[in-house]
Amino acid sequence: MSFSGLKGDGRRWPQRAVLGSGMALLAIAFIAGSARGAYAISPFELWNVLLDALGLSSRAGPPTPEHLVFMNIRLPRLLLGVAAGSALGLSGALMQGLFRNPLADPGLIGVSSGAALAAGITIVLGSAWFPDLPRTLGSWTLVLTAFMGSLAVTLLVYALSQQDGGTRVGLMLLAGIAINALAGAGLGYLTFLASDEQLRSIQFWLLGSLGGARWSAVALVSSIVGVAVCAGMRLAGPLNAIALGESQAALLGVPVERVKGVAVVVTALAVGSVTATTGMIGFIGLVAPHCVRLVAGPDHRVVLPGSALLGAALVLAADAVARTAVQPAELPLGVLTAFVGVPFFLLLLRHFRSRL
Secondary structure: OOOOOOOOOOOHHHHHHHHHHHHHHHHHHHHHHHHOOOOOOOHHHHHHHHHHHOOOOOOOOOOOHHHHHHHHHHHHHHHHHHHHHHHHHHHHHHHHHHHOOOOOOHHHHOHHHHHHHHHHHHHHHHHHHOOOHHHHHHHHHHHHHHHHHHHHHHHHHHHHOEEOOEEOHHHHHHHHHHHHHHHHHHHHHHHHHOOHHHHHHHHHHHHOOOOOOOHHHHHHHHHHHHHHHHHHHOOHHHHHHHOOOHHHHHHOOOOHHHHHHHHHHHHHHHHHHHHHHHOOOOOHHHHHHHHHHHHHOOOHHHHHHHHHHHHHHHHHHHHHHHHHOOOOOOOOHHHHHHHHHHHHHHHHHHHOHHHO
16 A cells, blocks of 8 residues: 655654654663673673674584573563564554544454453363364464464454444444453353453453563564555555544545555554463553654654554563562563553653643
8 A cells, every 4th residue: 555645743853753753772681681680791702692692603613501592582572572663663653543533552453352351261171172172283282272363352342343334433343342341251251151261261361471482473473563564554654644533534535445455454453463472461562653743743753653663662671670570589570561551651650741
């Protein structure tokens, strides 16, 4: 899809500064996440490990402990965090642009609640309802069922929002609220039925974590998120036009219905794949677009990539804290993103309230 309509507000240097700052924050968070953890890696050892990983080191001999920790544990976790944060940040910006509502986030269309309900069904009733599923899918059972649940619920919300051959954003919002409430009730009933062990599994999944990162999962999720991010970036121009109103955007030649469909599919694929792998990580999709918009303005050509960069940096920073704050235990990532994200968001609101 191409659109060369609106040109934004012309403030090009702050927009470039925002994207540069986002990349710098992501690099800092990546380095801090590489070095910090139960097994700390010094800056000198980290530099040697990076040279080894890039094939630029002349050192001979077996891999060092730092090399093994970084390559087998920390790097897949960091890459999964980048994919998760990018997906959540970008999807939050897409939903806020599509709904023209600053309080919108990916959860409004049922992605997270669908994944949570499917994960709960798999954990509590999977062995009774689908006894052959674990033998077929192995360790991917929970991930794939959660992903299918997120897609199914999102498609249901999208279907309920159709009227007269078009998609009503207001209907989508209300349908999302209703389906989220229904999924929450279903998950509550499952927790009532669950045994103590199943209840702990559900709670652990709901609180979110990057601890289950494996290279196979990283490759799959990164591929899906990469495609979704590329598709989402192409919606920047159409979303700028839709900000003026759907009728005005249609007069400018924007295929409004196709934009809505692509935005929903991109969000469902990106957030669904991430949530199925990491569990629930809240507030990134709400906070990251707001922070970028407060600094750079409403132009989606900056808000979309900026939100993806800032979302990735926030997830990596929160994960680094989660791994080091209460060693040797690990704090739930979803709890940390709420603890860190909400006060930061309130400070930004207070500082920039005159521009809202």
